[in-house]
Amino acid sequence: MAHPRDRSGLTRGQLLKGAAGSALGLGAAGILAGCENTTEPIGAGVGQPTGEASKLVVPKPVGPGGLPLPRPDNAVTWAITADNPPIRDGRPTERGPLNIYNYADYIDPVTIKKFSRQFGTSVAVATYNSADEAIAKLASGAVGFDVIIGLTGSNIVDLIAQRLLQPLNHSYLPNLVKNIWPELQDPFYDRGSRYTVPYTVWMDGIGWRNDLVREDIAAMDDPWDVFWHSQAYRGRVGILDDKQDALSMPMQRDALRAGVTPDLNTEDPALIDKAERELAELNAICNVKVEVTDYQTLPEAKTVLHHSWSGDLLSAAFYYMPKGVKPDVLSFWGPSANGVVQNDFLCIGRASKSPVLAHRFLDFMLDEQNAYANFVDFTGYTPPQVAIDADALIRRGLIPKTLTQAVVRPDQFAANQELLQLSVEGERLWDDAWSKFKAG
Amino acid sequence: MSSRWTWRILTLPGAAWLGVFFLVALYAVIAVAFGNQDTLSQPVPFWNPLDWNVGYLLDVLRNIWHGQQFLTVTIRTIVFVAISLALSLLIGYPVAYFAARHAGRWKGLVLLALIVPFWINYLMRMLAWINLLSPNGWGTKILHDVGIEQLFVWLGLLSAPGGWLDGQSSTVIFAFVYGYIPYLILPLFAALDRIDQRQIEAARDLGASPLSAFLRVTLPLSTPGILAGSVLIALPMFGDYYTPDLVSASTRTTTIGNQIDEFTRQGSEKVTGAVLTMLLAIVLLALMFYYVRTTRRAQAVYAGR
Numbered sequence: 001m002a003h004p005r006d007r008s009g010l011t012r013g014q015l016l017k018g019a020a021g022s023a024l025g026l027g028a029a030g031i032l033a034g035c036e037n038t039t040e041p042i043g044a045g046v047g048q049p050t051g052e053a054s055k056l057v058v059p060k061p062v063g064p065g066g067l068p069l070p071r072p073d074n075a076v077t078w079a080i081t082a083d084n085p086p087i088r089d090g091r092p093t094e095r096g097p098l099n100i101y102n103y104a105d106y107i108d109p110v111t112i113k114k115f116s117r118q119f120g121t122s123v124a125v126a127t128y129n130s131a132d133e134a135i136a137k138l139a140s141g142a143v144g145f146d147v148i149i150g151l152t153g154s155n156i157v158d159l160i161a162q163r164l165l166q167p168l169n170h171s172y173l174p175n176l177v178k179n180i181w182p183e184l185q186d187p188f189y190d191r192g193s194r195y196t197v198p199y200t201v202w203m204d205g206i207g208w209r210n211d212l213v214r215e216d217i218a219a220m221d222d223p224w225d226v227f228w229h230s231q232a233y234r235g236r237v238g239i240l241d242d243k244q245d246a247l248s249m250p251m252q253r254d255a256l257r258a259g260v261t262p263d264l265n266t267e268d269p270a271l272i273d274k275a276e277r278e279l280a281e282l283n284a285i286c287n288v289k290v291e292v293t294d295y296q297t298l299p300e301a302k303t304v305l306h307h308s309w310s311g312d313l314l315s316a317a318f319y320y321m322p323k324g325v326k327p328d329v330l331s332f333w334g335p336s337a338n339g340v341v342q343n344d345f346l347c348i349g350r351a352s353k354s355p356v357l358a359h360r361f362l363d364f365m366l367d368e369q370n371a372y373a374n375f376v377d378f379t380g381y382t383p384p385q386v387a388i389d390a391d392a393l394i395r396r397g398l399i400p401k402t403l404t405q406a407v408v409r410p411d412q413f414a415a416n417q418e419l420l421q422l423s424v425e426g427e428r429l430w431d432d433a434w435s436k437f438k439a440g
Numbered sequence: 441m442s443s444r445w446t447w448r449i450l451t452l453p454g455a456a457w458l459g460v461f462f463l464v465a466l467y468a469v470i471a472v473a474f475g476n477q478d479t480l481s482q483p484v485p486f487w488n489p490l491d492w493n494v495g496y497l498l499d500v501l502r503n504i505w506h507g508q509q510f511l512t513v514t515i516r517t518i519v520f521v522a523i524s525l526a527l528s529l530l531i532g533y534p535v536a537y538f539a540a541r542h543a544g545r546w547k548g549l550v551l552l553a554l555i556v557p558f559w560i561n562y563l564m565r566m567l568a569w570i571n572l573l574s575p576n577g578w579g580t581k582i583l584h585d586v587g588i589e590q591l592f593v594w595l596g597l598l599s600a601p602g603g604w605l606d607g608q609s610s611t612v613i614f615a616f617v618y619g620y621i622p623y624l625i626l627p628l629f630a631a632l633d634r635i636d637q638r639q640i641e642a643a644r645d646l647g648a649s650p651l652s653a654f655l656r657v658t659l660p661l662s663t664p665g666i667l668a669g670s671v672l673i674a675l676p677m678f679g680d681y682y683t684p685d686l687v688s689a690s691t692r693t694t695t696i697g698n699q700i701d702e703f704t705r706q707g708s709e710k711v712t713g714a715v716l717t718m719l720l721a722i723v724l725l726a727l728m729f730y731y732v733r734t735t736r737r738a739q740a741v742y743a744g745r
Contacts, residue, residue: 064480132706136482161480234599235606238689243707280691287599287607289689302574302605424481427708435709438702439509440516440691 062423065161069421070153071265075188078160078195086167087355094354096121098361101134101349102149103127108378115364121357131155138164144351146358149199152344153189154244156196157421159347165195166348172359173197175366181384181410184343189420196345197362200311200381201408203341203416204245205334207298207308207316210402218333218405224253228278230286230305238289238297239282239307243434244419245340246290249307250278252339261338264417267426276433283440290438295380296320298330309342310334310406315380317399328400334408337415341408343384382408466721472714473497481708496711500719510699510716517695520609521677524616525670531617532624532669537658539625540632551629557622566615566686573604573611573687580604607690615687616677624669631665632658664735671731675724696720 063069070076080086096119100107104127116123126143128134131151137143139162151159159165170176176185176197184198206217206226213233217223227249230237239246248264251271255262266272282288289303295312297303299320310332317327346365348358364370371383376398382388390407393399399407422430471485474492478484486492504511539550557565572579580602583589592598597610604611635658643653681697696716703713 066479130706139482158480235603241689283691287690287692289607290691291685291689300574424477424479424708427481431703431707431709434707435699435702436509438691438694439513439699440694 063157063161063421064424065157067157067161069157069423070189071420072188072417075191077191080167080194084163084166084350086169087172087359089169089171091356093119093360094121094357096123096354096357098123098147098354098357099143099145100125100147100149100361101128101138101143101145104129106150106379106381108374110377111365111370111374114370115361118364119357119360121354135159135162135164138162138349141351144353145349146352146354147361148347148349150344151347152342153187153418154421156189160195164350166350166352166355167194168197168348168362169359172356173363173366175363175368179366179368179371179385179387181386181413183410183414184384187343189418190345196347197366198343198384199346199365200375200379201341201343201384201413202309202311202381203334203408203412204240204249204339205308205310205332205405207294207306207313207330207332209298209301209304209329210331211329212301212304218331222253222256223333223335224249224256226305227282227288227307228253228285230282233304234286235289236302236304237282237286237306238291238294238303239279240309241290241292243430245309246279246307246437247272247275247430247433248340248419250275252335253278255338262417264340265420265422265426267422267429269429272429272433276437279437299325308332310408311379311381313380313403313406314382314399317403318376318380326400328402330400331402332406334405334412335416336412339416340419341413341416342418343413384408384410384413469714469717469721472711473718475711475714477708477711481710483710483714496715497718500712500715510696513694513696513699516693517678517697520613520616520693520695521674524613524620524677525674527613527617528621528624528673529666529670532621532628533666536625536628536632536665540629540635554622554625554629562619563682563686565619566683569615569618570605570686575602575605605687607688607692609688609693611687612684612693615683616680619683620673620677623672627668627672628662628665631662631668635661667731667734671728674727678720678724 068074068076098116098121100112100123102125107125112123112125115121126145128137131154134148134151135155135158138145138148138159148165170193176193180198184201186192187196187198190196206223208217215226217226220226227237227239239249244264248262251262251264251266254274279288291297292309292312294303294306294308295316298306298308298313299316300322313330313332317330321327346362348355348362352358365374365383368385368387371385372388375381375383375388376393388407389409390399390404393407394401394404421427468485471487472483473496474489474494475484475486476493476495500510503509504514535554539547539554543550569579571577574580580589583604584601589598589601592610593601598604598608599606639661640653640657643657644650648656679697679700681695681701684693684695684698700713700716700720703709703716
């Protein structure tokens with residue numbers, strides 16, 4: 001189970017499940033997809049001052065299509081337009097089939113089976129490998145997916161700008177208010193949950209083998225710094241193969257040292273370059289690996305210290321331990337503030353032919369029991385359900401104490417930052433730095 | 441209908457296939473490379489050459505000129521491919537030679553053994569090596585026991601004993617050689633098998649030593665096979681990005697293929713990805729023309745013209 005957000009590398013799980021064919025294709029198809037989709041901005045709320053007045057404020061970066069970029073201090077309510085209204089209350093549920101678009105291995109097949117039995121419908125799941133791929137395919141209009149799973153706040157502006165989503169009717173979604181963390185019932189990237197409801201949350205932290213790494217990382221003043229002192233583990237140290245996750249890691253270290261609050265979505269070229277240079281230092285220190293397969297390499301001790309998504313450590317503990325290796329050799333630390341938390345969401349495609357059934361599916365996944373089963377039986381990524389907490393999981397013997405922090409708490413979620421969509425120019429800066437780092 | 445027309449008609453599907461899936465696709469890459477991006481960072485191809493925008497191309501060329509990352513990965517890719525190709529020839533030529541000339545009645549079996557690797561998916565073979573080369577893997581043990589590990593450490597090609605998967609250039613080159621060598625051996629075998637035995641006998645009769653008969657008759661006559669095999673494996677090696685990802689994942693083994701993959705599959709710089717794809721294609725086309733010219737000349741020599 002690799003990561004929900006941007007699975008760029010080839011993973012063994014994928015390959016063994018025979019999903020490799022598509023990953024092998026040359027880039028041409030990707031290049032051909034999705035041109036000229038500029039649309040009129042439909043964001044509501046934040047306008048930029050013009051004329052003389054514009055001199056009085058620092059301009060906010062503008063997102064794709066000229067839309068505002070949602071930030072915690074700049075919440076955005078996406079308009080509901082007359083040509084794309086939500087469905088009316090009390091409609092009968094369609095017979096389906098329900099077409100789901102998701103990352104590979106990111107929902108439990110048993111959960112899907114349960115849904116199709118309950119609603120007497122068939123469910124088809126198509127998969128994508130990266131958010132970009134998903135958006136390009138949705139924008140091409142080729143397929144009318146009913147439910148899209150796994151996209152995040154770093155994609156929301158693209159989704160809205162290209163008009164790919166259908167607004168939600170909350171009368172079909174009683175579980176949202178009943179079960180979900182209050183802060184995610186009304187997220188800043190989609191005020192009023194007009195187009196999305198949360199699916200899972202996770203955070204960026206450090207995963208390590210406590211039997212092979214000497215340092216007690218969780219007890220250090222500056223845990224991130226362990227990567228810059230990892231000479232002893234040369235060749236067995238990894239960081240996430242994702243530009244925003246990876247480059248924001250040295251930014252967190254710098255901020256922690258300077259005692260300031262970082263902006264992990266910064267568009268300041270100096271800060272981005274500095275992060276790139278610091279990451280590049282890891283080449284000489286530990287010949288760092290850049291990959292997202294830590295959920296396999298940590299259990300197999302092919303890596304011993306890894307910049308990791310919390311959910312991958314849990315799925316590692318749930319499924320990937322080799323014979324004779326206990327899950328409590330895995331540890332996870334995540335910052336309690338000023339680090340990275342993420343959540344991804346469930347949403348309904350604009351071209352959905354079974355919008356009521358799609359709403360039913362969203363509500364089904366917001367149900368406590370279903371979310372819990374999908375989490376502990378399959379994905380390892382925490383659903384933001386009020387009733388799920390790490391202590392309960394430890395009591396039930398599901399996860400070792402060393403992985404307590406891999407279950408994200410609401411207070412951590414509030415005190416950390418989400419990696420979000422950048423302005424077009426900002427994205428280029430990050431891409432340039434990332435390309436430079438990846439060239440070695 | 442004359443047979444000439446029959447053949448022309450039979451050529452049509454293949455030509456149409458090539459036209460649509462190669463030429464049109466290639467032109468699309470070029471149109472994107474000389475195009476622009478919209479405000480959603482999506483590429484907008486400029487189909488009309490009169491509209492072409494050279495800004496992105498100049499950016500990449502400037503990057504190379506100033507010795508930045510694209511120069512680094514280009515040089516690294518060329519070095520990887522050159523060494524892998526040389527090693528493949530050193531290992532593959534004797535095998536093909538043996539199969540063609542000395543295997544006798546075992547020829548069929550030897551050929552079969554050469555083709556067997558094709559039965560298994562390339563990536564599966566690479567994944568097998570990941571387990572073999574892991575610190576406790578069999579491959580690592582054998583390389584240690586026969587002294588290759590110590591030799592590589594001594595030569596500075598391996599950072600630490602057992603560290604084959606620690607992000608080593610040598611492992612990537614080794615994986616390239618292992619992965620592509622069957623594609624080199626088969627055309628080589630075909631070329632060597634085709635050589636008329638009597639020409640070599642004539643050379644010996646005229647007083648050539650075995651070595652000089654080989655150098656002056658066999659080797660030149662097998663040149664088309666060497667070139668065909670080399671082209672066949674060098675072209676995919678230049679674009680290979682998954683092998684370095686699988687066996688290394690270090691930034692120090694990133695190839696130009698990795699950078700193209702990075703740019704085209706995600707992020708905001710798909711046009712830059714298209715420019716890199718186009719530049720790589722130009723280099724490969726140049727190699728291809730060289731190959732076609734050389735083989736044509738070799739055939740002319742062979743035909744005594």
